[in-house]
Each structure stands twice: as C-alpha cells, then as structure tokens.
Amino acid sequence: MKKILIIGLGLIGSSIALGIKKAHPEFEILGSDREEVENIAQKRGIIDSKVELVKGAQEADIIILAVPISATLELLKQIATFDLKDGLLITDAGSTKSEIVKLANQLFSGTKVKFIGGHPMVGSHKSGVMAADINLFENAYYVLTEESQELRELLKGLHAKFIILDAKEHDKVTGQVSHFPHILASTLVWQSDDYAKEHPLVKHLAAGGFRDLTRIAEADSLMWTSVLLSNPEITIDRIENFKKQLDGIAQKIANRDSQAIEHFFEEGKKIRQAMEIHKGALPNFYDLFISVPDEKGVVLRVLALLQDFSITNIKINEENREDIHGQLQISFKRAEDLQEACEIIEKATDFTVV
Amino acid sequence: MKKILIIGLGLIGSSIALGIKKAHPEFEILGSDREEVENIAQKRGIIDSKVELVKGAQEADIIILAVPISATLELLKQIATFDLKDGLLITDAGSTKSEIVKLANQLFSGTKVKFIGGHPMVGSHKSGVMAADINLFENAYYVLTEESQELRELLKGLHAKFIILDAKEHDKVTGQVSHFPHILASTLVWQSDDYAKEHPLVKHLAAGGFRDLTRIAEADSLMWTSVLLSNPEITIDRIENFKKQLDGIAQKIANRDSQAIEHFFEEGKKIRQAMEIHKGALPNFYDLFISVPDEKGVVLRVLALLQDFSITNIKINEENREDIHGQLQISFKRAEDLQEACEIIEKATDFTVV
Numbered sequence: 001m002k003k004i005l006i007i008g009l010g011l012i013g014s015s016i017a018l019g020i021k022k023a024h025p026e027f028e029i030l031g032s033d034r035e036e037v038e039n040i041a042q043k044r045g046i047i048d049s050k051v052e053l054v055k056g057a058q059e060a061d062i063i064i065l066a067v068p069i070s071a072t073l074e075l076l077k078q079i080a081t082f083d084l085k086d087g088l089l090i091t092d093a094g095s096t097k098s099e100i101v102k103l104a105n106q107l108f109s110g111t112k113v114k115f116i117g118g119h120p121m122v123g124s125h126k127s128g129v130m131a132a133d134i135n136l137f138e139n140a141y142y143v144l145t146e147e148s149q150e151l152r153e154l155l156k157g158l159h160a161k162f163i164i165l166d167a168k169e170h171d172k173v174t175g176q177v178s179h180f181p182h183i184l185a186s187t188l189v190w191q192s193d194d195y196a197k198e199h200p201l202v203k204h205l206a207a208g209g210f211r212d213l214t215r216i217a218e219a220d221s222l223m224w225t226s227v228l229l230s231n232p233e234i235t236i237d238r239i240e241n242f243k244k245q246l247d248g249i250a251q252k253i254a255n256r257d258s259q260a261i262e263h264f265f266e267e268g269k270k271i272r273q274a275m276e277i278h279k280g281a282l283p284n285f286y287d288l289f290i291s292v293p294d295e296k297g298v299v300l301r302v303l304a305l306l307q308d309f310s311i312t313n314i315k316i317n318e319e320n321r322e323d324i325h326g327q328l329q330i331s332f333k334r335a336e337d338l339q340e341a342c343e344i345i346e347k348a349t350d351f352t353v354v
Numbered sequence: 355m356k357k358i359l360i361i362g363l364g365l366i367g368s369s370i371a372l373g374i375k376k377a378h379p380e381f382e383i384l385g386s387d388r389e390e391v392e393n394i395a396q397k398r399g400i401i402d403s404k405v406e407l408v409k410g411a412q413e414a415d416i417i418i419l420a421v422p423i424s425a426t427l428e429l430l431k432q433i434a435t436f437d438l439k440d441g442l443l444i445t446d447a448g449s450t451k452s453e454i455v456k457l458a459n460q461l462f463s464g465t466k467v468k469f470i471g472g473h474p475m476v477g478s479h480k481s482g483v484m485a486a487d488i489n490l491f492e493n494a495y496y497v498l499t500e501e502s503q504e505l506r507e508l509l510k511g512l513h514a515k516f517i518i519l520d521a522k523e524h525d526k527v528t529g530q531v532s533h534f535p536h537i538l539a540s541t542l543v544w545q546s547d548d549y550a551k552e553h554p555l556v557k558h559l560a561a562g563g564f565r566d567l568t569r570i571a572e573a574d575s576l577m578w579t580s581v582l583l584s585n586p587e588i589t590i591d592r593i594e595n596f597k598k599q600l601d602g603i604a605q606k607i608a609n610r611d612s613q614a615i616e617h618f619f620e621e622g623k624k625i626r627q628a629m630e631i632h633k634g635a636l637p638n639f640y641d642l643f644i645s646v647p648d649e650k651g652v653v654l655r656v657l658a659l660l661q662d663f664s665i666t667n668i669k670i671n672e673e674n675r676e677d678i679h680g681q682l683q684i685s686f687k688r689a690e691d692l693q694e695a696c697e698i699i700e701k702a703t704d705f706t707v708v
Contacts, residue, residue: 123562141559169553176549177560181567184538186622187599191592193625194599195530199523205495206531206631208477209570213535216563217626221619225612232607238545239604243597245541245548250593253586258579265575268540271547272571277560299665300657307654314668 002027004154005051005060007075009033009041012093012120013066014132016158017046022134023157030056033129040129057082062154064118065092069226072100076115080107089150091118095174095223096230097167101145117145117167119174120160134158135333143170175234182224183239185217286338289354290328290345302328305348309337356381358508359405359414361429363387363395366447366474367420368486370512371400376488377511384410387483394483411436416508418472419446423580426454430469434461443504445472449528449577450584451521455499471499471521473528474514488512497524529588536578537593539571640692644682644699645706656682659702663691 004020006013009031017029031038031047038050057063057079065072072092079090090113094100097117104115121141134157142160144151145167152162165173188210196202228235252260292298299316315329332338345353358374360367363385371383385392385401392404411417411433419426426446433444444467448454451471458469475495488511496514498505499521506516519527542564550556582589606614646652653670667685686692699707 121559121561143559163555165555169555172549172553173555173559176546176553176556177564181542181563182619183600183603184542184567185563186619187596187603188535188538189622189626190618191596191599192530192629195526195592195595199526199530201517201519201523201527202530203628204630205475205497205527206629207475209535209539209573210531211631212566212569213538214626214631215566217619217622219563219619219623221616221623224619225616228607228615229610229612232610236604236607238549239600239607241549242541242545243600245545246537246593246597249537249541250590253582253590253593256583256586258583261582262575262579264544265536265540265571265573265578268543268571269573269575272543272568274557275546275560276558277565277568297661300654300661303654303657307651311653311670313670316665316667 002061003030003059004028005030005032005056005063006047007032007053007056007063007065008067008071008093009037009046009129010066011127011129011131011133011136012122013064014041014046014129015134015136016064016066016093016120016155017041018132018134019137019157019159020154021045021157024154030060032056037129041132044129044132046129046132053078054082058084060088061085062150063088063090065090065094068223069094069096069100069230073103076100076104076107080113084111084113086112088113089148090115091144091151093118093120094230095119095178095227097143097145097165097170099230101167116148116151117143117170118151119143119170120158145170171231172234175231175238179224179227179231179235180238180242182216182219183228183235184242185214189214189217286332286335288330288332288338288341288345290330291352291354292328293351299328301349302330302345302351305344306330306341309341310334356415357384357413358382359384359386359410359417360401360420361386361407361410361417362420362425362447363391363400363483364420365481365483365485365487365490366476367418368395368400368483369488369490370418370420370447370474370509371395372486372488373491373511373513374508375399375511378508384414386410391483395486398483398486400483400486407432408436412438414442415439416504417442417444419444419448422577423448423450423454423584427457430454430458430461434467438465438467440466442467443502444469445498445505447472447474448584449473449532449581451497451499451524453584455521470502470505471497471524472505473497473524474512499524525585526588529585529592533578533581533585533589534592534596536570536573537582537589538596539568543568543571640686640689642684642686642692642695642699642707644684646682647705653682656684656699656703656705659698660684660695663695664688 004027006017006029020027021029029047030049030051031041032051032053041047042050065075067075072094092100097119101117108115120137121143122136137158137160140160142162143165144162145165147164192202249264252264290302310333311330313331332341342353345351358381360371360383374381375383383401384403384405385395386405386407395401396404419429421429426448446454451473455471462469474491475497476490491512491514494514496516497519498516499519501518546556603618606618644656646656664687665684669683686695696707699705
C-alpha cells in the first residue's frame with residue numbers, strides 16, 4: 001500500500017486522483033489544496049484524506065504536483081527542505097518541462113528522491129475539483145520526461161497514451177504546436193484592433209476563419225503568460241522563424257507567382273491532412289455524421305434508435321454554412337458506442353452514415 | 355417583368371436564383387453554366403431557362419456574375435463587346451472588389467451599363483448547384499460597392515444584411531479578417547512541417563488550438579490563390595504589419611516582462627469579446643438551457659415537445675454525479691422560437707428553464 005500525495009486538486013489533480021483510485025483502490029490518496037477544495041475532494045471521495053503539506057510530503061511514496069508552473073517551482077524548493085522518504089518519486093503536470101526538470105535535478109541530485117516531469121496533454125473549458133472526470137485523460141497523450149514503470153503503473157487507470165520525451169524536446173514540440181499558436185491568435189486580434197481604428201468594419205465582418213484562428217486568444221491570460229516565461233527562447237525562435245516563413249509567401253505574392261502560391265496552399269492542405277490532429281475534434285469524442293432528409297421527426301427517429309447510448313452532443317445542420325460536416329452530427333464518449341450506433345442506424349434506416 | 359441572367363450556377367449563383375424567384379416570381383431567370391449544370395438547375399426549378407451567353411446577356415435587364423474572380427474579369431471584357439440593353443445593371447459575387455470594379459469602370463464608363471460590385475459573405479463546405487439553398491444568405495453580410503435600390507429590391511428574398519462599402523475599403527477589411535488569416539493558417543502548417551523534420555512529434559502532439567488555427571489551411575487552393583493575386587498589396591501590407599506586431603510580443607518575452615505579456619493576452623481577449631464575431635458560431639443563435647434529470651428518455655421527451663421547431667444544435671452536458679441535474683442546451687434560429695419553446699417546456703414539464 002502506497003501513500004500518494006496530490007498537491008493541487010483542480011481539474012487535473014482531482015481527475016488524476018480518480019484514475020489512481022480506480023486502478024489502485026488500496027493506495028491511500030492524500031490531497032493538499034485550499035481547505036474548501038480539500039473538503040469537497042474528500043466529501044466526493046476524490047481523496048482519502050486532506051493533509052498538511054509538510055506532513056503529507058514526508059509520508060508520501062509518490063508526490064504529484066498539479067499546480068501552475070510557478071507554483072510547481074516554488075513547491076519543489078520547499079519540498080526539497082523536508083525530511084523525505086528514501087525512494088520518493090515526484091512528478092508534475094506543468095505545460096513546460098525544461099525549467100521544472102532542471103530545477104528538480106539541481107534540488108534532488110545526490111539524494112534518494114527521484115523527479116520525473118509529466119504533462120498530461122488535455123484541455124477543458126471546465127476547471128476545478130467539481131469538474132473532476134475519470135475519463136479526462138482517456139486516449140490523450142501524457143508526456144513523461146523519462147521512462148518510469150512506477151508512474152505508468154500508478155496512472156494506468158487514466159487510459160492515457162504515455163510517451164517518453166526529453167524535457168527540452170517537449171518544450172520545442174509544444175512551443176511549436178501550442179505556445180506559439182497562442183501568440184499568433186492574440187497577435188491577429190491585436191492587429192485587427194489596430195487596423196479597425198481606420199477600418200472599423202474589421203470588427204464586424206470577421207467570419208468563420210477569423211473566429212477559428214482567434215478562439216484561443218480567449219484562453220487563460222495568467223496561465224499562458226507563465227507558459228511563455230517558462231519557454232522563452234523556443235517561443236522567440238518560433239516567432240523569428242515564422243517571420244521568415246511569412247517573407248517567403250510575401251515574396252511569392254509580390255512576384256504574382258500563381259503557381260507558387262497555389263503550391264503553398266495545396267501542399268499546406270496535404271501536410272495538415274497527414275497530421276495526427278486531423279483525426280478528430282477532442283481526444284475522447286467520437287463523431288457520427290448522418291445525412292438525413294429534411295423531414296419533420298427525423299432527428300427524433302434517430303435519437304429514439306440511440307436512446308441507450310451516452311451522447312454528449314447533437315448538432316443539426318440545416319444550412320450550407322461552412323464548418324459543419326454533415327447534416328446530423330452525434331458525438332459519443334466512447335469509440336465502441338460510435339461503432340455500435342453506426343450499425344444500428346445503418347440497419348434501421350437508409351440514411352448515409354459517415 | 356425583368357430578365358435576370360445568372361452566369362455561374364454553383365452554390366452562390368443558384369442560391370441567389372432561388373432567393374430572387376421567391377421574392378419575384380414574375381421575373382424570368384436565365385442561367386448560363388456548363389450544360390449539365392444548366393440542366394440540373396432547370397430541372398430543379400432554380401432557373402427558368404438556360405441560355406447562351408451572348409443571347410442571355412443581350413436580353414438581360416440585370417446580369418449576376420457568380421464565378422471565380424479571374425472568370426469574372428474575363429466575362430466582363432467579353433460582355434462589354436456585346437450589344438447590351440440600355441440601363442443594364444451588372445453585379446458580381448467575387449471575394450475581392452477593387453480589381454473587378456476598376457475593370458468594370460474602364461469598360462462601361464460612358465455607356466448606359468452600370469456595374470455595382472457585390473460580395474455575399476458566406477462560405478460553405480458544400481459547393482455546386484446541388485447545394486443550392488435559399489437560406490444560405492440569411493442574416494449574412496452582403497457587401498455592395500455602391501448603394502442600389504434596384505439590387506436591394508432584387509435580392510430581398512435572400513434576407514441578407516446589405517452594407518455599402520467602397521471597393522478598396524472592402525479589400526482592406528477582408529484582407530485583414532479573411533485573406534491574411536488564410537496565409538497565417540497555411541504558414542503555421544508549413545512551419546510545423548519544417549520543424550517536424552527535426553522534431554517529429556510535432557506531427558502528433560498538436561491539439562485543439564493548433565487544429566483551430568489551421569482549419570482553413572484546407573480551404574480551396576485555387577480560390578485563395580486567385581483572391582491573393584487580386585488583393586496583393588493589402589495582403590503584403592498585412593504580412594509586413596504582422597511581422598512588426600510579432601516583434602512587439604517577442605520583445606516583451608525577451609524582457610521577461612510578465613506584466614506586458616499578461617496585458618497582451620488579457621487585452622486580446624477583451625478585444626475579441628467586443629467583436630461582432632463573438633456573438634456566436636452562426637449569425638443568429640438563440641439558446642435555451644433546460645435542467646433535466648439524468649434519466650433515460652429525457653432528451654427524447656423534450657425533443658418530442660419541440661418537434662415543430664427548427665433546432666440547429668442540441669448539447670447535452672453530462673456531469674459525473676448522478677444526483678446532479680444535467681443541462682440540456684437547445685439552439686434555435688429565431689428568437690420567437692426560443693420564447694415559444696420556453697413556454698411549452700415550462701407548461702409540459704417541471705424542468706427548470708433558463
């Protein structure tokens with residue numbers, strides 16, 4: 001029986017707790033957060049007991065830090081001063097890895113404490129202990145900065161896809177696909193705001209493409225500030241590189257080189273289509289697209305067929321408007337449900353199912 | 355009774371035809387496209403008759419060009435050589451306006467033919483005459499480069515929001531909110547592809563933000579090439595300006611100026627929230643929130659009550675706890691429907707409606 005201390009019982013920490021408990025009911029899960037959060041977590045069975053930081057850290061076999069990057073750095077320094085168990089394993093859940101792993105190595109080298117960085121790559125519009133969800137990590141990538149059978153075993157109840165990735169490599173990859181895109185989105189918003197001073201309709205005529213590109217400009221400002229400050233060199237490198245890439249397409253336009261511009265768009269399309277991202281919306285959403293006739297009662301008929309399934313969203317597209325892929329889109333939480341629902345619809349109707 | 359010639363019976367041209375026919379059943383709608391397209395359009399009642407270009411143009415009181423930009427330019431040159439009716443009005447549906455309006459002014463100045471540029475601002479994943487949809491333009495902006503009661507009257511059946519916008523101003527605004535974003539999206543894809551050569555996980559770890567930013571990188575390559583080539587100076591101006599804006603944020607990161615970075619994200623969020631785009635995915639959505647017990651059949655029961663309404667989306671928010679009431683979000687196209695649906699649900703159930 002191991003004692004697991006989880007520091008930070010927000011969406012990530014409390015969802016991890018649920019996954020550990022499911023796979024290892026015999027483990028004791030201690031939780032540390034603000035008192036009201038601890039109380040909720042305990043009442044809902046997310047943790048076994050609340051504990052003070054020093055006591056919990058000293059008793060723990062494994063510590064999971066599920067707090068913002070800056071708090072992770074501070075906590076590591078604090079924890080390093082405690083009288084820790086031999087063989088203690090510490091991991092975290094921060095969005096950047098180099099700075100945290102570097103500090104941990106400094107603090108724990110030559111001790112019997114081991115630190116392995118972690119980054120469960122999930123996002124949610126929800127947050128906090130009340131949003132705890134044992135399915136949050138299902139099929140999502142979970143980066144570990146070193147191989148660890150102990151962590152794989154501990155976290156197996158999350159059904160995440162673990163990958164081992166050096167901290168620096170992690171920060172390069174996420175710098176490109178996650179941190180830098182946030183800069184792009186917010187910069188496009190700022191640029192449009194500037195331009196709107198002389199061209200006010202900019203604020204009114206933006207449509208679907210602009211909306212998609214700028215959606216993440218509404219993400220949490222504090223979190224993304226701390227991410228950039230924890231990954232500054234790579235972010236700046238991606239900015240400088242992007243400016244060069246923009247020069248390339250500007251030159252093609254200046255040359256009125258239609259073939260080169262078409263290649264730019266056409267190849268870009270193919271590259272994107274070959275990316276894993278192309279597979280679907282959220283990691284644990286499975287979408288069924290059904291072409292249904294525009295008749296009264298058709299949606300009801302389909303839903304009646306699927307009434308035993310757990311459906312999270314139903315989208316009805318009566319229009320030709322962009323961005324929507326089928327006429328009736330039904331989202332399931334599980335791949336098996338999608339498969340089974342697909343068969344049911346195909347058997348019971350003559351609707352085209354994708 | 356007027357004769358309207360529509361050249362190009364794709365999604366836009368054929369949807370415009372449907373709108374004209376509805377508001378003006380007495381008008382004769384002539385269509386010109388490839389023969390098989392004309393045949394479909396005629397068979398489906400989208401046009402009254404197919405016609406050869408010269409004959410149709412010479413008989414027409416109004417000509418609508420609904421073809422790609424380059425074809426619009428070529429057709430204008432051709433049409434200008436015909437023996438046209440006095441008072442003929444020509445309009446188009448191209449995504450850029452300056453180049454087209456400039457050419458038309460050269461061709462028709464001093465004649466009794468009038469050209470007014472048009473841009474119905476809708477997009478769709480569908481295309482072609484088979485996708486013709488009378489609701490395609492409902493509540494969408496429709497730019498006219500000059501005021502024209504004749505066009506407003508002709509197109510009133512589309513229920514679009516007409517705005518008058520000088521051709522150059524149109525190209526600046528759409529350059530910012532539409533053309534340049536396509537460059538951003540494709541450039542991000544190319545940059546990631548380059549980076550993936552040394553950091554292959556770039557192709558696998560991209561998630562929601564990246565997916566949103568790059569979605570329009572899969573738009574029609576030919577169309578966007580012709581748009582950029584028709585709006586080159588403004589596009590290049592936006593590229594150069596964006597590079598300067600990137601320098602601004604790069605400097606803040608280089609200075610480790612957390613306050614300035616946070617301001618960058620926080621203000622960006624506020625700017626976006628103040629934009630018209632923020633109102634919703636589609637121009638007009640009216641949302642009803644219903645607290646329903648988490649019981650089998652509850653969604654079906656609600657939908658059965660609402661089966662006479664035009665519903666565009668149904669979202670089922672599942673909570674983890676069985677004793678918490680789920681939220682059911684139903685989106686309507688019309689405010690009146692929302693009001694009426696609300697009353698029906700309140701009368702027929704004891705669910706809480708928001």
